Amino acid sequence: MNWQRSLKGKVSLEEPLRKYTTFKIGGRAKFFIEPYNYEDLRLLLSLVKKYSIPLRVIGAGSNILIRDQGINGAVLRLSSPCFRKTSFHKNSVTVRAGKFLKELVLSIQKRGLSNTEFLIGIPGTVGGALAMNAGVKGKNIGDLVEDVTVMDYFGRIKTLKKENINFGYRKSSLSKFIILSAKLKLVKRNKRDIEEKIKRYLDYRRSSQDYSFASLGCVFKNPSGDSAGRLIDLCGLKGRRIGNACVSKKHANFILNLKKAKASDVLRLMRLVRKKVKDRFKINLEPEIKIW
Ligand code: EPU
Numbered sequence: 001m002n003w004q005r006s007l008k009g010k011v012s013l014e015e016p017l018r019k020y021t022t023f024k025i026g027g028r029a030k031f032f033i034e035p036y037n038y039e040d041l042r043l044l045l046s047l048v049k050k051y052s053i054p055l056r057v058i059g060a061g062s063n064i065l066i067r068d069q070g071i072n073g074a075v076l077r078l079s080s081p082c083f084r085k086t087s088f089h090k091n092s093v094t095v096r097a098g099k100f101l102k103e104l105v106l107s108i109q110k111r112g113l114s115n116t117e118f119l120i121g122i123p124g125t126v127g128g129a130l131a132m133n134a135g136v137k138g139k140n141i142g143d144l145v146e147d148v149t150v151m152d153y154f155g156r157i158k159t160l161k162k163e164n165i166n167f168g169y170r171k172s173s174l175s176k177f178i179i180l181s182a183k184l185k186l187v188k189r190n191k192r193d194i195e196e197k198i199k200r201y202l203d204y205r206r207s208s209q210d211y212s213f214a215s216l217g218c219v220f221k222n223p224s225g226d227s228a229g230r231l232i233d234l235c236g237l238k239g240r241r242i243g244n245a246c247v248s249k250k251h252a253n254f255i256l257n258l259k260k261a262k263a264s265d266v267l268r269l270m271r272l273v274r275k276k277v278k279d280r281f282k283i284n285l286e287p288e289i290k291i292w
Helices: 038-050 101-110 126-131 191-208 228-234 263-281
Strands: 010-016 028-034 055-058 071-077 086-088 092-096 145-151 157-161 178-185 214-218 245-247 254-257
Touching: 038 055, 038 071, 038 145, 038 178, 092 101, 101 126, 101 191, 126 178, 228 263, 245 263, 254 263
Parallel strands: 028 071, 055 071
Antiparallel strands: 010 028, 086 092, 092 178, 145 157, 145 178, 214 254, 245 254
8 A cells, every 4th residue: 555655745654753752752653744735734634534544643742652552553743844934924923833832932032023932941833832732830822822724634724713712721622633823913022021031931941840851841730729740749759760761850740761761661650650649639630741
């Protein structure tokens, strides 16, 4: 079956997915596809439907734990130049889904425009950030959205106004589509003030989070009114290790990949953490990360 030959973009077989995640863990994808443009993406959708191949979209891979057995299906990554474009308007920017947040924030800053500074340290793409409404300290990307353009799994493109999208805590109604681009509201601001704000966000992240080894950032969602990191810390779990997966000594809601950890080690450690927090505080921690 050589259905993938008709695509213009890059197609790899049995591609190791760990290369595409910040955690550097996980098995292979049977098909790994980077479409060339919207037409190519539409063609891909019709092909995977025709051959009943399950399809998933990966962004920057900063929130996904891929199981050791990998994915028996297709993984799609919107990494070609077509999916990274930005265009500026007077008080807004239209940005495509494959753009990295850091690049976006810096290009906005360069134009003396502001609103996105809080996204600077999040190691994600625009599409991934929108799908899970990424944010920090009560500010989320959904707050900036004017509209989002998506492709449904039939290849139809539509633009959804903000009022027709649900953004929740680390989730959104967009995750059922392939996100193509978003229009984000911006405001004019002094470049130096923007730079200072960016620096404050980066300093806070560096001082509180653990960058010593590969990770997925926070593993569990914060329960309402509390912090998962604080609860895990109070259970004395910092430094707890299973195989080469280890609860960070700096931020207890981070699990580190010390060296070639297995996804199964991480899953066992997550179960242990959930059990300890449940036993002590009667709170069920929900994973923030997606498990594939
Ligand atoms: N804390 C501890 N021990 C720890 C970690 C934290 O006692 O090991 C305490 C801190 O001292 C602080 C409180 O818990 O009083 C909250 O900690 P922090 O400021 O680090 O924020 P967080 O609630 O753990 C959230 C997001 C982060 C985001 C930060 C900064 C979630 C699950 N986490 O973390 O997002 O970067 O706020 O705004 O919503 C992520 O999404 O991957 C992520 C890391």
